Amino acid sequence: MTTPTTSEALEIFVRKTVAEVTVTDVHTHLFPPAHGNLLLWGVDELLTYHYLLAELFTVAPRELTPEKFWKLAKPNQADLVWEHVFLRHGALSEAARGIVTTLNLLGLDIAGRDLSTIRRWFAEQNAGEYLAEVFRIANIDYAVMTNDPFQPEEVRHWSAGATGLDCLKTALRIDTLILNWPVAADTMRAAGYDTQDVPTEKCFTEARRFLSDWAKKIDPLYLAASLPPEFHYPCDELYAKVLDKVVLPVAKELSLPLAMMIGVRKGVNPSLGDGGDAVGVADVSAVMNLCARNPDVKFLVTMLSRVNQHELCVCARKFGNLHLFGCWWFLNDPSMIDEITQMRLELLGATFTANHSDARVLDQLIYKWSHTKKVVADVLAEKYRLLLEAGWRPTKDEIRRDVRALFGGAFEEFLKK
Numbered sequence: 001m002t003t004p005t006t007s008e009a010l011e012i013f014v015r016k017t018v019a020e021v022t023v024t025d026v027h028t029h030l031f032p033p034a035h036g037n038l039l040l041w042g043v044d045e046l047l048t049y050h051y052l053l054a055e056l057f058t059v060a061p062r063e064l065t066p067e068k069f070w071k072l073a074k075p076n077q078a079d080l081v082w083e084h085v086f087l088r089h090g091a092l093s094e095a096a097r098g099i100v101t102t103l104n105l106l107g108l109d110i111a112g113r114d115l116s117t118i119r120r121w122f123a124e125q126n127a128g129e130y131l132a133e134v135f136r137i138a139n140i141d142y143a144v145m146t147n148d149p150f151q152p153e154e155v156r157h158w159s160a161g162a163t164g165l166d167c168l169k170t171a172l173r174i175d176t177l178i179l180n181w182p183v184a185a186d187t188m189r190a191a192g193y194d195t196q197d198v199p200t201e202k203c204f205t206e207a208r209r210f211l212s213d214w215a216k217k218i219d220p221l222y223l224a225a226s227l228p229p230e231f232h233y234p235c236d237e238l239y240a241k242v243l244d245k246v247v248l249p250v251a252k253e254l255s256l257p258l259a260m261m262i263g264v265r266k267g268v269n270p271s272l273g274d275g276g277d278a279v280g281v282a283d284v285s286a287v288m289n290l291c292a293r294n295p296d297v298k299f300l301v302t303m304l305s306r307v308n309q310h311e312l313c314v315c316a317r318k319f320g321n322l323h324l325f326g327c328w329w330f331l332n333d334p335s336m337i338d339e340i341t342q343m344r345l346e347l348l349g350a351t352f353t354a355n356h357s358d359a360r361v362l363d364q365l366i367y368k369w370s371h372t373k374k375v376v377a378d379v380l381a382e383k384y385r386l387l388l389e390a391g392w393r394p395t396k397d398e399i400r401r402d403v404r405a406l407f408g409g410a411f412e413e414f415l416k417k
């Protein structure tokens with residue numbers, strides 16, 4: 001049977017297809033094992049994920065201050081999350097449930113609440129083999145890393161010739177260049193590029209050379225930056241000039257899309273580290289103007305505020321050089337994935353990337369994709385049911401094509417465009 005003709009058969013086939021589809025994870029913070037400690041994995045890293053640390057400090061006793069917490073060794077930090085979030089407060093958040101899903105799918109007995117046995121199991125794993133196993137469980141062909149040429153620790157590994165893996169592709173992260181020119185100029189100058197704190201035309205030429213050289217070195221799929229809610233374009237700020245004079249010309253010349261993750265309000269509570277950022281409503285017209293004025297540049301965009309999602313979908317209908325991806329960070333929760341995926345399907349068809357994991361800890365790939373697939377399967381089952389009811393009979397091949405599109409196929413098609 002190539003075409004399911006009843007709504008029951010259709011639903012079963014759609015769910016099975018989503019469950020089995022190979023995923024391309026378009027944005028993570030993972031690294032190859034050759035990059036040493038930059039690759040995070042294991043139960044203590046899972047428990048100290050910044051999403052969970054922010055939660056810990058909402059429930060922790062007053063005496064447990066972030067200052068005291070940061071002085072502890074990682075396993076002790078993990079113990080505190082385990083005690084306060086999991087044992088005393090019920091593990092109901094998405095980040096907490098994610099750990100349960102992950103350990104469970106690894107075959108570990110998290111329900112037994114025996115953290116030391118779980119730790120022992122992780123201590124026996126080898127990073128390279130474990131990475132392959134996680135990719136197998138999550139059924140990922142490749143994940144895109146975040147490679148920041150302004151981070152000395154990362155640069156060190158690339159300079160030492162540490163290569164990637166086929167299952168980890170690169171993305172060149174340039175927040176510093178866009179948002180903090182003096183710091184970027186410093187790094188570039190130290191690396192032999194003639195840049196100054198107050199940029200001249202020559203500095204912009206040198207910055208373009210810096211980006212091109214890095215692109216040659218790591219062969220990225222795209223350039224990327226996360227941007228604040230106050231990001232506007234065009235505008236009189238220096239960052240708009242850096243975009244016009246450096247980033248957009250390089251993107252165009254090297255045919256590299258520019259990925260923009262917009263809406264993060266950095267450091268509202270700096271004592272929480274990576275967990276201290278919040279969200280603000282961003283300006284979709286900045287994206288619209290970028291797409292309209294730069295038809296030869298492709299943009300990959302995700303926004304952090306729920307409020308922006310509808311306007312952003314409408315924007316994506318207007319510009320073939322704009323591809324929407326992911327339910328970012330505070331939106332990577334089932335209720336939000338459900339709402340956003342429905343909205344995107346209704347406005348865009350299967351031409352977007354339903355989610356990315358944003359995994360900072362390797363093992364998170366397991367739960368992020370398992371949870372996303374469950375929600376997307378529900379949404380798609382209902383959409384196909386309505387389509388059948390309307391008189392269309394989607395074939396199995398068409399369903400497989402559409403499902404893959406949402407989990408990486410549309411991204412790849414966009415890259416090739």
Ligand code: RAT
Pocket residue numbers: 029146226261274329358360
């Ligand atoms: O989701 C996260 O972990 C955030 O802290 C950020 O990494 C964000 O995704 C980013 O790439 O800036």
Ligand code: ZN
Pocket residue numbers: 027028029358
């Ligand atoms: Zn990220």
